[in-house]
Structure formats: structure tokens, C-alpha cells
Amino acid sequence: MHFRKAIEEDLQAIVRLLADDELGAKRERYEEPLPECYYKAFKAIVAQAGNQIILAIDGQAVIGCLQLTIIPGLARQGMKRAQIEGVRVDQRCRGKGVGEALFKEAIAIAKSEESGLVQLTTDKQRDDAHRFYNKLGFMASHEGMKLIF
Amino acid sequence: MHFRKAIEEDLQAIVRLLADDELGAKRERYEEPLPECYYKAFKAIVAQAGNQIILAIDGQAVIGCLQLTIIPGLARQGMKRAQIEGVRVDQRCRGKGVGEALFKEAIAIAKSEESGLVQLTTDKQRDDAHRFYNKLGFMASHEGMKLIF
Numbered sequence: 040m041h042f043r044k045a046i047e048e049d050l051q052a053i054v055r056l057l058a059d060d061e062l063g064a065k066r067e068r069y070e071e072p073l074p075e076c077y078y079k080a081f082k083a084i085v086a087q088a089g090n091q092i093i094l095a096i097d098g099q100a101v102i103g104c105l106q107l108t109i110i111p112g113l114a115r116q117g118m119k120r121a122q123i124e125g126v127r128v129d130q131r132c133r134g135k136g137v138g139e140a141l142f143k144e145a146i147a148i149a150k151s152e153e154s155g156l157v158q159l160t161t162d163k164q165r166d167d168a169h170r171f172y173n174k175l176g177f178m179a180s181h182e183g184m185k186l187i188f
Numbered sequence: 189m190h191f192r193k194a195i196e197e198d199l200q201a202i203v204r205l206l207a208d209d210e211l212g213a214k215r216e217r218y219e220e221p222l223p224e225c226y227y228k229a230f231k232a233i234v235a236q237a238g239n240q241i242i243l244a245i246d247g248q249a250v251i252g253c254l255q256l257t258i259i260p261g262l263a264r265q266g267m268k269r270a271q272i273e274g275v276r277v278d279q280r281c282r283g284k285g286v287g288e289a290l291f292k293e294a295i296a297i298a299k300s301e302e303s304g305l306v307q308l309t310t311d312k313q314r315d316d317a318h319r320f321y322n323k324l325g326f327m328a329s330h331e332g333m334k335l336i337f
Contacts, residue, residue: 050262057263066264080266087260088236110257111236113199114206114274115215117229122271125263146335155337160309160330172333181309181332184321186295188304 040137042144045092045104050077052101053092056127062162063127093148095128095141102129103141109152121149123159126168142175160185189286191293194241194253199226201250202241205276211311212276242297244277244290251278252290258301270298272308275317291324309334 045053054077058069068074084090089110095103106124111117123145128138149157160183161168169179194202203226207218217223233239238259244252255273260266272294277287298306309332310317318328 053262063263068265074265076266077262080260080262080268083260083268084262087238090259092262106261106263108259110239110259110271110273111229111232112255112273113202113226113229113233113241114212114255116217116223117225119229119232120273122259124259124261124269150337157335158309158333160307160332162330163328169331169333175335177333177335179312179331179333181311181334182318182328183309183330183332184307184318184326184328185330186306186324186326188299 040095040097040102040140042141043094043096045081045094047078047081049092049094049101050081053094053104056101056104056129057125059130060127062164089152092125093141093145095137095144097132100129102132103127103137105141105145107145107148109149109154115155118155119153121145121152121154121157123157126159138171139175146175189244189246189251189289191290192243192245194230194243196227196230198241198243198250199230202243202253205250205253205278206274208279209276211313238301241274242290242294244286244293246281249278251281252276252286254290254294256294256297258298258303264304267304268302270294270301270303270306272306275308287320288324295324 051073054069057063058067090108092106094101105126108122110120200222203218206212207216239257241255243250254275257271259269
């Protein structure tokens, strides 16, 4: 297994992972050809400094993904934050440490970019995820609040 | 009261607000001259597409601030998220609807940038903040997890 930054050619595989999830199944459109909205979004990610999708690769297969965005800010003496979204591991590869290794990669990148913390929000319905993040050292110190239009 | 995007000349006033807060007091360095770290961070904010600090202005005075970052992503069919950090209202201007008006401005900008949601995390110690966000329509549907280095 190794890790690399996603390129446009990975989109089909990434959206498959995003859709292959209890909550994601209702939210995504994994079709062939892939809807244009995903290509448009990927271009916007690439165009924003500090924003990237990191992949876990096994052989040629994309088996895990997450989005890492480094956000400069003023609070905490101008500390950068690393924000993580859209974490998925292929159902067939669960329980083998893929998620943990992917997170360790993301955390290492965050540190190398001088971020002072890594943050994420996780749906309160995802009990397993909470345990996973706690094990990695994350503290549920905050409420994650959303206003969906 | 009106709203505008912060410029470098506003930094002293913004850091005063960030420091004038129960948790912020321990985290910030509001000194004259302002520590270089804040100037460096402000330059990085300006340089990142989609990242800005919005101010509430009364006369010439900065009485409120928040950071708004539009983050393109793949999940939810390539939906953009608007992330809010570093919300402060001058202690002397509390209870007058400044925070609410500032949030409505930020939400309007988020919508105009085609974000599908606005999200933030708020420290579980901040009970008042939770009520404030609930009133604005935010739901505490997620855990806000942090890994601080």
C-alpha cells in the first residue's frame, strides 16, 4: 500500500468509494459516465491552494481516500488548521489498518505544512468512526454544527 | 452597522477581538506592535482563494469578525462547504444582534458562492454559543473532533 495525491483520472474510483457508504449512498451519483459536477468540483479543489485529495493505493486500486485542506487563520497566533472531509475505505479492505495508515499520512502532511491541529466533523450516527478517531488521538471537544441550505 | 472584507490595516482590531474572550485570552498575543505571526497568517489567508475575514463595522470601529472559507469538495455531488472560524463580537456590543447580522452576511456570501452548507465547530464549553447557533438554524448533528499537535 502507498499514498499519493489524487489526479482527475482517479475520479471514478473516488466517487465509487464516496457512494459505497451508508450515508453516502443517498448523497452521491455513481454513474458511468460520471456526472459533470464531480469533474467541476475536482478542478476547483486543484485550483485552491492547500486543498487536495489523498489516496491509499493497493497495486493499481484506489482503496481509500480523504480530503485534506490546509486553512490559514488568525486565531491561536496565526495557526494553520488542517481540515479533513470525505474519508472512505473500500468495504472489502476494512479492518486492515488502511484508514489508520491514511490518517497518519494526512497528519504527517499537515505537520509538514505547519498546521497546529487537524480537525474534522463526524456524523453523530457514526459510532464506529468516533472510536476510530479517538484511537488516533482526536478529542470530541467540539460540537460540529451544520446549516444545510 | 455595515460589513466588509478585512484588510491588513484591520489586524490590530481583529486580534483585540480574538483575545477579548474567555478561551482566546489564553491563546492570543494582543501586543503593540502586533506579533509578526498575525501578519504572516493574514497574508496566507488573502493568498488562498475562497478564504476571507468578514468584519462588522460600527462607524469606524471593528465590532465583530469571523473567518469564512469556501472549500470545494467531491462529497454530496461536488458540493462546496462554507466553513466558519474565529467568531467574535466586541464585549461592549453584545446582545444587540451584531453576531446574528454578521452571520446572516456570511451565510449570504456562502450562498452566492454556491455553497450547499455552512459548517463550524464550537467548543463544548461554550453553552451560549450553542443556543446562538441553534437559533440561526444550525444543527449539532456532528461531533467536532480535534487533534492538537
